[in-house]
Amino acid sequence: MTSIPPGLIVAVLLTLIVSQLCYAFLPYRRRAYIPILVMTTIGFGLGQLWDFLGLPSLRLGQADLLPGLLFALLLQPLARFVPRPSHEPKEPDPGNSNPRT
DSSP: OTTSOHHHHHHHHHHHHHHHHHHHHSOOSSOOHHHHHHHHHHHHHHHHHHHHTTOOOOEETTEEOHHHHHHHHHHGGGGGGSOOOOOSOOOOOTTSOOTTO
């Protein structure tokens, strides 16, 4: 456990908290949680890149808070473009006949 940096734990927790808040409070119809989580993760990743480049930021421990939060919120409208697996059952190929007959 000592090899895990505390900033990584804080960033993961912030990502999960912000994604839950975006899922609960942003007014989008027909949303799934996974695309919102993906966009929030990308937003916090861009916030960490912002900090890595040395641009001004507000930090919470080793995690960059303010740019990550802004990027996560700005990317939320793009969550509808994240591909999701469909939950519809696959129909059998019409060319195959029933082998039991």
